[in-house]
Amino acid sequence: MRHLLSAEDLDRENATAVLDTADSLKRTLLGREVRKLPTLRGRTVVTLFYENSTRTRVSFETAGKWMSADVINVSASSSSVGKGESLRDTALTLSAAGADCVIVRHPASGAAHRLADWLVETGTKVVNAGDGMHEHPTQALLDAATLRERLGDLAGRRIGIVGDLLHSRVARSNVHLLRTLGAEVVLIAPPTLVPCGVEQWGAPVHHELDPQLPKLDAVMMLRVQAERMHGAFFPSAREYSVAYGLNEDRLRLLPEHAVVLHPGPMMRGMEIAPSVADSPRAAITQQVNNGVHVRMAVLYHLLAGEEVPA
Ligand code: NCD
Numbered sequence: 001m002r003h004l005l006s007a008e009d010l011d012r013e014n015a016t017a018v019l020d021t022a023d024s025l026k027r028t029l030l031g032r033e034v035r036k037l038p039t040l041r042g043r044t045v046v047t048l049f050y051e052n053s054t055r056t057r058v059s060f061e062t063a064g065k066w067m068s069a070d071v072i073n074v075s076a077s078s079s080s081v082g083k084g085e086s087l088r089d090t091a092l093t094l095s096a097a098g099a100d101c102v103i104v105r106h107p108a109s110g111a112a113h114r115l116a117d118w119l120v121e122t123g124t125k126v127v128n129a130g131d132g133m134h135e136h137p138t139q140a141l142l143d144a145a146t147l148r149e150r151l152g153d154l155a156g157r158r159i160g161i162v163g164d165l166l167h168s169r170v171a172r173s174n175v176h177l178l179r180t181l182g183a184e185v186v187l188i189a190p191p192t193l194v195p196c197g198v199e200q201w202g203a204p205v206h207h208e209l210d211p212q213l214p215k216l217d218a219v220m221m222l223r224v225q226a227e228r229m230h231g232a233f234f235p236s237a238r239e240y241s242v243a244y245g246l247n248e249d250r251l252r253l254l255p256e257h258a259v260v261l262h263p264g265p266m267m268r269g270m271e272i273a274p275s276v277a278d279s280p281r282a283a284i285t286q287q288v289n290n291g292v293h294v295r296m297a298v299l300y301h302l303l304a305g306e307e308v309p310a
Helices: 012-029 055-066 087-096 111-118 137-151 169-180 237-244 248-253 284-303
Strands: 044-049 070-075 101-106 125-131 158-162 184-188 218-221 259-261
Touching (some): 012 137, 044 055, 044 087, 055 070, 055 101, 055 125, 055 284, 087 101, 087 111, 125 137, 137 218, 137 259, 259 284
Parallel strands (some): 044 070, 101 125
């Protein structure tokens, strides 16, 4: 892998290889007192975050550290970005300072691709940790890892993605990856939160949640991304939650085996009821845990070659 910028970079074989590596790393580390592999010793990984993050940043840092890489965290607010340095100059600086891989989160869609273009001569790898409303490929990988653990092979499985599709990079990356892995994806959202061009995603759009629930093997609830909303996309939080919130009544409409996912951060009481988020049907903390192993696998495939470490 040269970079990981988009879920579209992964064909079925590549995606399965990353997921299998994540699986094997997870099994290798399970029950170990010291969670440390020597695989990336001597490599330098920089996280460059221009947007808030808890789980993505921590899990990338943990992933790098568990593989013995040197991990350096740069946040826009405490770096020279605060003095007006451009993204290009920041990227070239990090590469010149020894970064083998830059993991970038940025509010502009396409930022990770630009970074990869600027670093083309340097050999520094780029991982997209979320670019605006565009893509978040490692989130899709950790969601797929979690679904594989809960459901087995994803071919022919039906996954519903519910809520703020318009502002969601998680949704776009998941539609690509889940379809690549052979699953069928159904999108459910109010008409005001459906992006233009969604017809090209290859997933049907529905506006009513309840009729879809009994047909799903998993349901992924999206956060309502208020920070990206300039205007009223629905009448009130209460009305949104009445129509699209996953509450206990709706949980009962899902088949017994169906899994509930949420990428976090959750707005409890808005898109998901607290009792549903905390129920054994929800795989939310499992998603976070798989995020570490999936990100280890991504770093491994980018920086260490193709052989799975023992
Ligand atoms: C998501 C993101 O940042 O796109 N969070 C995450 O990485 N787990 C989803 C969100 O912010 O709603």
